[in-house]
Amino acid sequence: MTLVVNPSDNAFRAVGGPFGIGEVSNTRVPHAESSVSHYASGEEVVGEGDPAENYFMVVKGVFRSVKVTRDGRRQIFAFYMPGDMCGLEPGATYDLTIEAVNAGSMAIISRTACRARMNRDPQFNAAVFDGATRALALSVDHMTMVGRSSAEERLAWFLKMLRDRASVPGRQPPTVDLVMQRQDIADYLGLTIETVSRTFTHMKDRGLIALPTTRRVEILNPELLERLAAADRDAPTWDRRICA
Amino acid sequence: MTLVVNPSDNAFRAVGGPFGIGEVSNTRVPHAESSVSHYASGEEVVGEGDPAENYFMVVKGVFRSVKVTRDGRRQIFAFYMPGDMCGLEPGATYDLTIEAVNAGSMAIISRTACRARMNRDPQFNAAVFDGATRALALSVDHMTMVGRSSAEERLAWFLKMLRDRASVPGRQPPTVDLVMQRQDIADYLGLTIETVSRTFTHMKDRGLIALPTTRRVEILNPELLERLAAADRDAPTWDRRICA
DNA sequence: CGTGATTTTGAGAAGTATCAAGAGGAGTGG
DNA sequence: CCACTCCTCTTGATACTTCTCAAAATCACG
Numbered sequence: 313m314t315l316v317v318n319p320s321d322n323a324f325r326a327v328g329g330p331f332g333i334g335e336v337s338n339t340r341v342p343h344a345e346s347s348v349s350h351y352a353s354g355e356e357v358v359g360e361g362d363p364a365e366n367y368f369m370v371v372k373g374v375f376r377s378v379k380v381t382r383d384g385r386r387q388i389f390a391f392y393m394p395g396d397m398c399g400l401e402p403g404a405t406y407d408l409t410i411e412a413v414n415a416g417s418m419a420i421i422s423r424t425a426c427r428a429r430m431n432r433d434p435q436f437n438a439a440v441f442d443g444a445t446r447a448l449a450l451s452v453d454h455m456t457m458v459g460r461s462s463a464e465e466r467l468a469w470f471l472k473m474l475r476d477r478a479s480v481p482g483r484q485p486p487t488v489d490l491v492m493q494r495q496d497i498a499d500y501l502g503l504t505i506e507t508v509s510r511t512f513t514h515m516k517d518r519g520l521i522a523l524p525t526t527r528r529v530e531i532l533n534p535e536l537l538e539r540l541a542a543a544d545r546d547a548p549t550w551d552r553r554i555c556a
Numbered sequence: 557m558t559l560v561v562n563p564s565d566n567a568f569r570a571v572g573g574p575f576g577i578g579e580v581s582n583t584r585v586p587h588a589e590s591s592v593s594h595y596a597s598g599e600e601v602v603g604e605g606d607p608a609e610n611y612f613m614v615v616k617g618v619f620r621s622v623k624v625t626r627d628g629r630r631q632i633f634a635f636y637m638p639g640d641m642c643g644l645e646p647g648a649t650y651d652l653t654i655e656a657v658n659a660g661s662m663a664i665i666s667r668t669a670c671r672a673r674m675n676r677d678p679q680f681n682a683a684v685f686d687g688a689t690r691a692l693a694l695s696v697d698h699m700t701m702v703g704r705s706s707a708e709e710r711l712a713w714f715l716k717m718l719r720d721r722a723s724v725p726g727r728q729p730p731t732v733d734l735v736m737q738r739q740d741i742a743d744y745l746g747l748t749i750e751t752v753s754r755t756f757t758h759m760k761d762r763g764l765i766a767l768p769t770t771r772r773v774e775i776l777n778p779e780l781l782e783r784l785a786a787a788d789r790d791a792p793t794w795d796r797r798i799c800a
Numbered sequence: 801c802g803t804g805a806t807t808t809t810g811a812g813a814a815g816t817a818t819c820a821a822g823a824g825g826a827g828t829g830g
Numbered sequence: 831c832c833a834c835t836c837c838t839c840t841t842g843a844t845a846c847t848t849c850t851c852a853a854a855a856t857c858a859c860g
Contacts, residue, residue, distance in 0.1 A: 379700050383787065387700040402690040430685070431678040438671065444688040445646040451695040452652060456623050456631040458703045459746030463848070494807065502703030504849060509808055526807065526857075543627065707816070738839060748817055753840050770825085770839065801860105808855065816847085823840070830833085 346421040351375075351412035358399060360409045366420045367440075368399040373416015374491045377408040378499070388500040390450070391492065393477055397443045414491045458502040461543065463511045466501040468540035471521070471529060488529045590665040595619075595656035602643065604653045610664045611684075612643040617660015618735045621652040622743070632744040634694070635736065637721055641687045658735045702746040705787065707755045710745040712784035715765070715773060732773045 348371055351357060357368065357375065375392040389408060392398045401407055430437040457469050474488045490497070498505045515521045520537060522530040531537055592615055595601060601612065601619065619636040633652055636642050645651055674681040701713050718732045734741070742749045759765045764781060766774040775781055 377696075379696060381700075381704075381787070385700075385704045387696075387703050389696050389699060400689045400692060402686050402693055407693055408696060427682065431681060434675040437675060437681065441674070441685055441688065442646050444685065444692065445644045447692055448644060448688065448695065449646055449651055451692065451699065452623060452633050455633060455695065455699050455702060456625075456629075458699060459631050460625075460629045505807080506809085506850085507848060510848095513808075543625070749839080750818080750841085751816060754816095757840075803860090804858090806855105806857070808853100810851105810853080812850085812852105814847105814849070816845105818845075819843090821840105821842080823838100825838075826836090828833100828835080830831100 346419050346425070348417050348419050350417045351415065353412055353414050355412045357410040357412065357418060358406045360406055362406050364399070364401050364404060364406045364423065366399055366422055367397060367426050368410070369397045369419045369421075370394050371417045371419050374413040375410055375416065375418070376413050376492065376496060376500075377410050379408055386499045387502070388496055390447070390454075391500065397440070397447075400444055400447070413496065463501075463503055463507050464514065465540050465543045466503065467497075467508065467511045467515065468520075468537050468543075470497065470501060471531065472537060472541040475531065484534070486531055486534075487524075488531065490527045490529065494526075590663050590669070592661050592663050594661045595659065597656055597658045599656045601654040601656065601662060602650045604650055606650050608643070608645050608648060608650045608667065610643055610666050611641060611670050612654070613641045613663045613665075614638050615661045615663050618657040619654055619660065619662070620657050620736070620740060620744075621654050623652055630739075630743045631746070632740055634691070634698075635744065641684070641691075644688055644691070657740065707745075707747055707751050708758065709784050709787045710747065711741075711752065711755045711759070712764075712781050712787075714741060714745060715775065716781060716785040719775065728778070730775055731768075732775065734771045734773065738770075 349357075351373070358364075358366075360379070370392045372394060375398065377389045377392070377398060378386060379389060380386045390396075390398070391413065392410075398410055399406070426440065430440055457466055461469070471488055474490070475484060478485055478488065492500075494505045494508050497503075498508045501508070503511075512521075512523065516523055520531075520533045522532055524530060593601075595617070602608075602610075604623070614636045616638060619642065621633045621636070621642060622630060623633060624630045634642070635657065636654075642654055643650070670684065674684055701710055705713065715732055718734070719728060722729055722732065736744075738749045738752050741747075742752045745752070747755075756765075756767060760767055764775075764777045766776055768774060
């Protein structure tokens with residue numbers, strides 16, 4: 313089940329779906345409590361330091377949360393896709409910048425309205441709380457990957473994540489569309505853009521993937537990709553042995 | 557304000573305090589809803605794969621959450637100190653192992669009891685939710701550090717964090733006690749134990765710190781340490797009780 | 801069809817990991 | 831109290847991955 317927004321009535325609403333933030337259904341926020349905004353590619357949703365007044369949920373498109381340091385180092389904390397919540401920050405101001413990766417839209421609900429509803433609607437409360445803990449769990453994997461994997465493992469993990477998120481249960485697409493550019497991938501994986509590019513080339517040379525265009529990846533050897541991606545995470549078992 | 561546990565009555569309780577996970581006070585869970593357990597140094601609180609039945613809050617001592625892969629790579633996601641909540645996982649089983657770094661105790665509350673109380677006690681609800689979002693915010697910093705910093709910056713960041721967490725407002729202790737061993741520091745920072753050791757030596761040689769014993773660090777040049785630590789961040793404060 | 805942005809490729813440098821060995825500390829038993 | 835042992839930590843030498851700097855190729859768009 314997923315918390316989504318029905319654009320037609322501008323309300324946070326809970327419906328079923330393959331990925332999501334909670335087991336909520338048939339609940340709805342009055343229209344006044346949320347609205348939907350559209351963003352152009354690259355447009356900023358919130359900036360670091362802005363007063364943290366709202367929570368957001370992606371309706372359409374892909375968004376990123378970014379932290380940039382004084383000396384220019386950049387880390388992408390997450391990519392958000394339809395159904396994902398973001399802006400869940402504890403402080404009075406946002407710590408992360410949220411930007412649109414491509415054209416898309418976000419449902420916006422004020423913190424106070426969200427909190428108020430959490431207090432009177434247990435299912436909504438559980439959904440939002442699950443969203444937060446789920447984000448935490450993703451962060452664990454992301455950090456383990458960034459802290460302990462080679463460039464190839466990181467990129468394999470990234471491609472697998474994109475593919476899994478684009479999948480409907482039972483059907484995994486053989487190609488992955490990269491809506492973000494190389495610099496975003498690099499900053500998400502803790503690598504440089506050159507290393508990302510070289511690693512793509514290396515994977516292509518090994519026959520693991522094909523690159524019909526720079527923004528489209530065909531997965532030619534899903535088993536090997538999975539193995540690389542899972543290399544530093546809780547794994548299947550050793551008897552799942554695949555020869556490279 | 558801080559959510560703490562009163563060991564005398566084995567209850568999660570909210571009291572005032574300088575750091576905390578929410579603005580909760582004068583609320584209390586009936587005794588039956590939580591209990592306190594003691595753990596020996598190194599003892600496991602929950603293991604990866606165990607059914608995720610409880611949430612925890614540190615009463616005394618330091619705990620760590622660890623992810624180990626089949627090929628031996630190890631990542632420490634967080635160190636938890638008194639007042640910190642952990643075990644906030646979305647799935648049916650724990651994804652992380654939680655262990656005692658030194659002898660300590662944890663308050664335990666069942667997920668169902670915690671959820672139930674969240675639904676009927678708005679202040680408690682807000683406190684727990686804030687705890688989750690705060691953990692998320694720390695995770696952002698941790699990941700940025702692991703993904704984008706040099707060994708020296710990482711260690712400086714780590715020492716600064718420990719010092720800030722041991723501080724009471726207005727008084728920063730000049731020494732930091734390392735309750736965890738070098739391997740834990742390495743696995744928290746995404747480095748090898750050798751690099752951690754060499755970096756300590758390097759900082760000592762530069763006059764940044766002194767090491768009266770292996771487990772005690774004297775900070776001789778706090779300004780430089782801060783500068784190194786903040787190199788890839790911008791938030792100078794560590795006034796947070798939840799460590800990722 | 802240009803023009804600027806993005807991506808790829810190359811060569812060399814730097815930082816960290818790896819492998820190996822030695823030093824230091826804490827606890828145990830004589 | 832000292833010697834022994836185990837474990838942690840430090841140091842050293844080398845290898846390797848990734849970063850940095852630089853330039854060429856490709857792509858997007860007016």
